[in-house]
Amino acid sequence: MYDVAIVGVGLHPxxxxxxxxxxxxxxxxxxxxxxxxxxxxxxxxxxxGGSADTDFPDAIVGLLGMTxxxxxxxxxxxxxxxxxxxxxxxxxxxxxxxxxxxxGMDKHVPGAFTGDPRVVMAPVWYGEIGQFLTTxxxxxxxxxxxxxxxxxxxxxxxxxxxxxxxxxxxxxxxRRKRLSEEEILSSQMLNYPLxxxxxxxxxxxxxxxxxxxxxxxxxxxxxxxxLRATELRTRRYGAYEVHxxxxxxxxxxxxxVFASRAAYEAAGxxxxxxxxxxxxxxxxxxxxxxxxxxxxxxxxxxxxxIADGATEIGGPLPINTDGGLIANGEPIGASGLRQIxxxxxxxxxxxxxxxxxxxxxxxxxxxxxAPGIAAVSILTA
Amino acid sequence: MERRLLxxxxxxxxxxxxxxxxxxxxxxxxxxxxFKPYGVGLVQLGDEVRVEARLTESDPDKLQLxxxxxxxxxxxxVDADGSEVLVHAxxxx
Numbered sequence: 001m002y003d004v005a006i007v008g009v010g011l012h013p014x015x016x017x018x019x020x021x022x023x024x025x026x027x028x029x030x031x032x033x034x035x036x037x038x039x040x041x042x043x044x045x046x047x048x049g050g051s052a053d054t055d056f057p058d059a060i061v062g063l064l065g066m067t068x069x070x071x072x073x074x075x076x077x078x079x080x081x082x083x084x085x086x087x088x089x090x091x092x093x094x095x096x097x098x099x100x101x102x103x104g105m106d107k108h109v110p111g112a113f114t115g116d117p118r119v120v121m122a123p124v125w126y127g128e129i130g131q132f133l134t135t136x137x138x139x140x141x142x143x144x145x146x147x148x149x150x151x152x153x154x155x156x157x158x159x160x161x162x163x164x165x166x167x168x169x170x171x172x173x174x175r176r177k178r179l180s181e182e183e184i185l186s187s188q189m190l191n192y193p194l195x196x197x198x199x200x201x202x203x204x205x206x207x208x209x210x211x212x213x214x215x216x217x218x219x220x221x222x223x224x225x226x227l228r229a230t231e232l233r234t235r236r237y238g239a240y241e242v243h244x245x246x247x248x249x250x251x252x253x254x255x256x257v258f259a260s261r262a263a264y265e266a267a268g269x270x271x272x273x274x275x276x277x278x279x280x281x282x283x284x285x286x287x288x289x290x291x292x293x294x295x296x297x298x299x300x301x302x303x304x305x306i307a308d309g310a311t312e313i314g315g316p317l318p319i320n321t322d323g324g325l326i327a328n329g330e331p332i333g334a335s336g337l338r339q340i341x342x343x344x345x346x347x348x349x350x351x352x353x354x355x356x357x358x359x360x361x362x363x364x365x366x367x368x369x370a371p372g373i374a375a376v377s378i379l380t381a
Numbered sequence: 382m383e384r385r386l387l388x389x390x391x392x393x394x395x396x397x398x399x400x401x402x403x404x405x406x407x408x409x410x411x412x413x414x415x416f417k418p419y420g421v422g423l424v425q426l427g428d429e430v431r432v433e434a435r436l437t438e439s440d441p442d443k444l445q446l447x448x449x450x451x452x453x454x455x456x457x458x459v460d461a462d463g464s465e466v467l468v469h470a471x472x473x474x
Contacts, residue, residue, distance in 0.1 A: 129409075
């Protein structure tokens with residue numbers, strides 16, 4: 001198997017953009033990634049494109065150039081971005097191609113995701129009586145976690161305030177206004193104990209990466225970032241996940257735990273070696289739980305770590321340095337590649353006002369979503 | 382598929398509240414003005430299974446992990462022809 005390097009990244013800002021289509025945003029992200037890699041679209045041998053609401057991500061060739069390359073569309077729930085990255089990397093790892101593009105794009109209507117519960121194997125009545133709600137699951141999960149592991153509501157507010165603060169330093173972020181912990185704690189309760197400003201919002205945006213075989217990366221950049229692991233896992237029997245209408249009595253860890261362990265093993269890297277982290281902060285409680293599920297602390301240690309500022313840009317364990325989902329929103333197809341974009345910028349020392357200190361070497365990204373799917377990617381400078 | 386009778390009583394494993402009016406496919410007849418928050422819980426029935434259901438209680442001060450719960454049937458909505466639609470829920474026992 002060949003090693004894989006990321007030699008270019010590009011982003012279309014996240015937010016709301018009127019009549020502009022996801023295809024147009026995706027094409028701009030790819031053009032930016034190609035420019036970053038110093039290549040032309042004609043050089044790209046293949047591509048994968050991720051989206052939830054755009055049926056044909058490959059339609060971006062109409063804007064970039066109809067070069068006839070194989071271009072495969074990907075949808076994998078909230079793990080779409082990481083899945084797109086993973087299959088692009090695999091095509092290079094297996095030696096089929098030398099250089100390709102992973103792109104994600106989306107354009108969602110405002111408000112919580114909904115639809116027909118049967119698409120996630122939940123019964124029709126589950127939606128009719130008002131339980132088919134993603135936000136409700138996150139309320140249930142963090143409520144129990146807080147009471148079991150001694151996490152305070154103030155910690156939830158601290159995490160959200162930190163992500164808005166990081167977003168205010170990111171010109172591509174959706175929400176760039178700082179919010180105080182008091183403002184967050186006085187926003188509308190949506191699903192106890194989670195309030196409006198503790199949640200991310202579905203929105204619009206695109207992100208892309210140019211990947212190549214590691215042994216040719218020097219042709220494109222003097223600072224390649226190596227993709228050391230991309231691991232995806234689904235839920236096991238006994239896990240209580242988004243849209244579970246029931247669960248077994250014997251509990252199993254969440255799929256993130258298994259994806260994380262597999263990624264550390266594949267990369268030969270442990271959590272103590274990670275310098276910069278991107279976690280799925282669908283809500284601020286999810287960021288707290290995911291710190292432990294990804295091996296960065298024991299259950300309950302988040303309370304002190306976050307109070308001490310450990311997860312701030314200047315702290316020893318910087319998390320969601322670009323503002324995460326809370327400040328960027330979640331265009332599903334693009335979200336995971338936004339994480340990769342930020343990690344690459346950080347590992348190259350190009351993150352500007354958001355740049356973490358020292359010489360970061362290892363970046364870590366995690367996604368989680370319905371109906372119980374998780375993906376973890378590990379990158380090294 | 383085999384039918385199996387589950388216990389009516391159980392233990393509250395976790396809970397939250399639903400404090401905004403859900404979008405479709407929600408079939409309640411409330412409007413944003415008449416909507417009242419409801420509780421949702423994960424209830425463990427004996428050592429058989431955990432089920433997610435509405436709770437009759439939505440006041441966080443009156444809900445605790447591990448508390449005993451009992452299945453009840455409560456009004457959900459009134460159809461156009463005046464017939465009342467009921468729904469299952471768990472109440473503190």
